Amino acid sequence: MGCVLPNVMRMTTSDEALALAAAGGDGQAFSALITRHYDRVFRLAFRLTGARADAEDLTQDICAALPSKIAAFRGDARFTTWLYRVTVNASHDRRRRRASYAKAAEGWGEVEIAARAEAVEKTDAIDWLTHAMRALPEDLADTLALILDDMTHADAGDVLGVSEGTISWRVSEAKKRLKEMKETVQ
Amino acid sequence: MTDELDDLKAAMTAATPAPDAAAKRENITLAQKNFASLQGSRIEPRQTIQTGPLGRILNGARTMLHSLTTRPALAASTALVAVGLIAILPNSGEFTNGFTPEPLLESPAQDDEVDAEIVGADAVVATTAPQVSNSAPLVEPTAVPESSGTAGVTISGSAETGIADRNFSESSDDIRRSPESGSARLDDLEIGSIVASKPSPQIATKSTPRARRLNSDIDVIYSESETDAFANAPTSPLKITTEDPVSTFSIDVDTAAYSVVRRWIMNGTLPPAEAVRIEEIINYFPYAYPTPEGPHPFEPTISVVPTPWNEGTNLVHIGIQGSMPAVEDRAPLNLVFLIDTSGSMQSADKLPLLKQSFRLMINQLRPDDEISIVTYAGSAGQVLEPTRAAERNAILSALDKLEAGGSTAGQAGLQQAYQVAESMADDGEVTRVILATDGDFNVGLSDPDALKTFIADKRDSGTYLSVLGFGRGNLDDATMQALAQNGNGQAAYIDTLSEAQKVLVDQLTGALFPIANDVKIQVEFNPAQIAEYRLIGYETRALNREDFANDRVDAGDIGAGHRVTAIYEVTAVGSDAIRNGPLRYSEASETATPTASNELGYFKLRYKRPGETQSILIETPIQPVQSTPGTDVRFSIAMAGFGELLRGGDALGAWDWADAIDFASGAKGQDVYGYRAEAITLMRLAESLDQ
Numbered sequence: 001m002g003c004v005l006p007n008v009m010r011m012t013t014s015d016e017a018l019a020l021a022a023a024g025g026d027g028q029a030f031s032a033l034i035t036r037h038y039d040r041v042f043r044l045a046f047r048l049t050g051a052r053a054d055a056e057d058l059t060q061d062i063c064a065a066l067p068s069k070i071a072a073f074r075g076d077a078r079f080t081t082w083l084y085r086v087t088v089n090a091s092h093d094r095r096r097r098r099a100s101y102a103k104a105a106e107g108w109g110e111v112e113i114a115a116r117a118e119a120v121e122k123t124d125a126i127d128w129l130t131h132a133m134r135a136l137p138e139d140l141a142d143t144l145a146l147i148l149d150d151m152t153h154a155d156a157g158d159v160l161g162v163s164e165g166t167i168s169w170r171v172s173e174a175k176k177r178l179k180e181m182k183e184t185v186q
Numbered sequence: 187m188t189d190e191l192d193d194l195k196a197a198m199t200a201a202t203p204a205p206d207a208a209a210k211r212e213n214i215t216l217a218q219k220n221f222a223s224l225q226g227s228r229i230e231p232r233q234t235i236q237t238g239p240l241g242r243i244l245n246g247a248r249t250m251l252h253s254l255t256t257r258p259a260l261a262a263s264t265a266l267v268a269v270g271l272i273a274i275l276p277n278s279g280e281f282t283n284g285f286t287p288e289p290l291l292e293s294p295a296q297d298d299e300v301d302a303e304i305v306g307a308d309a310v311v312a313t314t315a316p317q318v319s320n321s322a323p324l325v326e327p328t329a330v331p332e333s334s335g336t337a338g339v340t341i342s343g344s345a346e347t348g349i350a351d352r353n354f355s356e357s358s359d360d361i362r363r364s365p366e367s368g369s370a371r372l373d374d375l376e377i378g379s380i381v382a383s384k385p386s387p388q389i390a391t392k393s394t395p396r397a398r399r400l401n402s403d404i405d406v407i408y409s410e411s412e413t414d415a416f417a418n419a420p421t422s423p424l425k426i427t428t429e430d431p432v433s434t435f436s437i438d439v440d441t442a443a444y445s446v447v448r449r450w451i452m453n454g455t456l457p458p459a460e461a462v463r464i465e466e467i468i469n470y471f472p473y474a475y476p477t478p479e480g481p482h483p484f485e486p487t488i489s490v491v492p493t494p495w496n497e498g499t500n501l502v503h504i505g506i507q508g509s510m511p512a513v514e515d516r517a518p519l520n521l522v523f524l525i526d527t528s529g530s531m532q533s534a535d536k537l538p539l540l541k542q543s544f545r546l547m548i549n550q551l552r553p554d555d556e557i558s559i560v561t562y563a564g565s566a567g568q569v570l571e572p573t574r575a576a577e578r579n580a581i582l583s584a585l586d587k588l589e590a591g592g593s594t595a596g597q598a599g600l601q602q603a604y605q606v607a608e609s610m611a612d613d614g615e616v617t618r619v620i621l622a623t624d625g626d627f628n629v630g631l632s633d634p635d636a637l638k639t640f641i642a643d644k645r646d647s648g649t650y651l652s653v654l655g656f657g658r659g660n661l662d663d664a665t666m667q668a669l670a671q672n673g674n675g676q677a678a679y680i681d682t683l684s685e686a687q688k689v690l691v692d693q694l695t696g697a698l699f700p701i702a703n704d705v706k707i708q709v710e711f712n713p714a715q716i717a718e719y720r721l722i723g724y725e726t727r728a729l730n731r732e733d734f735a736n737d738r739v740d741a742g743d744i745g746a747g748h749r750v751t752a753i754y755e756v757t758a759v760g761s762d763a764i765r766n767g768p769l770r771y772s773e774a775s776e777t778a779t780p781t782a783s784n785e786l787g788y789f790k791l792r793y794k795r796p797g798e799t800q801s802i803l804i805e806t807p808i809q810p811v812q813s814t815p816g817t818d819v820r821f822s823i824a825m826a827g828f829g830e831l832l833r834g835g836d837a838l839g840a841w842d843w844a845d846a847i848d849f850a851s852g853a854k855g856q857d858v859y860g861y862r863a864e865a866i867t868l869m870r871l872a873e874s875l876d877q
Binding site: 030046 | 191194195198199201202203204205206209210212213214216217218220221222224
């Protein structure tokens with residue numbers, strides 16, 4: 001068990017201290033931490049998935065797994081960076097699983113299921129925002145999700161495990177594509 | 187930055203909803219609960235597993251659709267097993283140290299009793315482990331879960347059998363998202379296992395909530411059953427003979443994956459790796475294996491040939507040829523065409539193609555065969571009284587009059603078709619309903635389970651059901667597969683007239699006359715000769731070792747004249763191509779050879795004669811004689827290579843498209859129907875697309 005911080009300090013204690021305490025087994029620190037950051041996780045989940053229901057699910061996934069993950073938090077990175085990384089990875093997993101489910105359907109059904117999912121999306125009248133985000137390649141979309149969350153390029157690079165330069169390149173690439181998209185729409 | 191990015195940012199900020207308060211409370215409670223239960227477990231190692239795919243099954247209509255298909259349910263069950271092995275919490279130091287980011291085959295051998303209660307962790311750990319480990323090196327390699335708000339699941343592995351039991355049972359209700367979810371999930375799982383023709387009897391039982399052992403034996407299960415949860419895996423797992431000498435799978439005469447691959451490639455895109463089921467690509471093609479002469483309805487031909495893509499390995503090629511009863515002797519057929527004429531069938535690739543296809547088929551029938559046509563659209567109706575095939579014009583004109591319109595009353599149509607079929611049945615005749623549809627069963631299908639039971643009953647009373655899928659758009663694959671599987675029929679997908687030709691003309695007899703049911707194959711490799719082996723394809727058809735002798739476990743059926751090919755890539759003991767080095771701490775006894783036999787392995791096949799419940803065993807040793815492969819064997823190997831190339835991965839080393847095309851071109855043989863030429867064209871296209 002790590003050191004248990006007195007209750008009154010919770011609101012002002014830094015994320016990292018709370019996280020380290022939680023990693024050491026402090027349940028209250030963990031509660032404080034997750035309460036503090038829930039909305040942030042949800043917001044990023046929404047930006048990564050582009051749909052409310054998906055975001056809710058993803059957030060729930062993360063909540064379920066966070067207790068076991070936090071044990072490994074060593075304070076090498078800022079807590080928010082670490083948490084974003086967990087969130088992005090979780091969304092990758094979801095995406096991948098969803099893709100493999102859609103495609104794993106027996107034989108001739110798989111194309112159909114994908115087509116049907118597409119049709120559902122269209123009838124849902126997804127607005128241009130989600131549309132634009134989904135039209136981007138995944139790495140660009142992830143990068144944008146972070147950048148649009150007011151994250152610096154350096155931090156986004158930390159989260160995604162790439163260099164700051166790569167992030168900057170991706171952002172400009174994404175911009176380029178968004179512009180093209182807009183032009184084709186108009 | 188007054189540009190798209192700002193627009194997007196503004197839009198994003200506006201669009202981002204506030205989290206749902208109730209969900210937030212629930213999720214935080216869930217997190218706290220999981221946290222608390224983890225702390226309690228720190229004294230001893232504990233497996234943490236999340237029931238992701240199961241939970242996901244509950245979500246919304248789209249997911250329900252997926253859940254009804256075979257694979258997700260399968261994936262769910264196997265993924266759970268998989269996770270049972272690898273999700274070791276790092277909380278106790280001694281485990282953490284030895285843990286590697288690639289735990290697939292690394293479950294620490296540990297004989298202590300381990301409490302394996304599951305706390306809503308992740309079932310798809312394996313695929314994501316390395317990645318997550320990067321960011322959090324000491325964390326349990328579970329990535330974040332698919333879903334967590336589901337019941338705990340417990341997995342037990344028994345070391346004694348060499349293969350773990352699989353007990354999925356409910357526990358810890360309190361973690362569930364809602365009371366309904368648990369039961370719904372279990373139901374889905376049951377449906378899934380029926381549909382999957384690969385039932386695990388223990389799935390969804392409500393016993394044995396506590397699991398016991400973590401043992402390296404469980405690896406066996408993991409790799410045997412590793413199917414769709416890891417469908418992204420580029421190659422089938424390579425197995426080490428000393429650890430896991432037995433490979434068991436169900437045969438598969440489906441060919442749908444090839445049609446799907448063809449469709450993708452013809453549309454100018456490489457198919458996604460997951461869509462490529464190599465065995466179905468191999469089995470699409472007719473091969474002239476020796477026809478059976480003995481007492482059995484089919485004969486396995488096993489040959490050992492050099493691997494074209496790897497000098498250090500050999501391929502064990504198993505070709506099974508089903509007997510072809512003399513066509514003249516065949517019993518008269520009673521066929522009821524049940525034709526979907528709902529509005530959705532209007533497009534050119536549906537009803538019009540269907541009419542053309544059936545016209546082709548009618549030419550193949552014999553004068554004594556009888557045909558009736560029942561349509562369903564809004565209300566069901568018989569548009570052609572049972573008519574002898576000799577009266578060709580009557581049949582064709584009834585067919586021509588079909589118009590698409592209205593919605594679909596599938597169930598009423600089926601019931602009427604069966605009624606007609608029963609009225610036509612005479613002793614010794616084969617009666618079959620052929621359902622042709624785009625799968626839109628949305629009207630009248632109140633209870634899928636009842637429908638399946640209905641079909642299964644009819645099958646037992648002698649009326650089979652085949653399903654032909656047409657077109658795309660609202661094809662309900664789940665229902666179609668369920669119907670065909672329960673009706674002991676085939677589901678085929680007709681996308682072009684030439685596919686209709688293949689399914690309904692060239693291979694009509696096989697499609698209509700089953701010669702063996704529940705055909706399973708088990709190969710035991712001799713560790714004295716074979717160091718490593720890998721089954722190419724059949725990932726989705728893996729069976730548990732003990733399922734082989736269990737006649738209640740369903741498996742694939744073989745029709746008259748069908749042939750099935752399975753290919754293992756094997757590495758001989760002492761070969762340079764062995765990928766797994768010797769272990770430093772492995773017991774000496776493992777390397778000692780128990781048998782001095784020079785056989786490579788032992789092949790066993792079980793099948794049931796149609797209508798019987800007891801299986802018959804065929805067995806033969808695999809002799810270490812390398813043979814020169816004929817064109818059939820070579821072409822099937824080329825198709826295996828084609829599949830591997832489409833799936834990606836490093837199984838083929840430097841062997842590339844050009845090599846595969848060369849190899850296939852050199853093995854075209856007679857190719858009467860031009861299937862092989864078409865495949866080579868596809869390979870060339872794929873090569874260009876892959877640039």
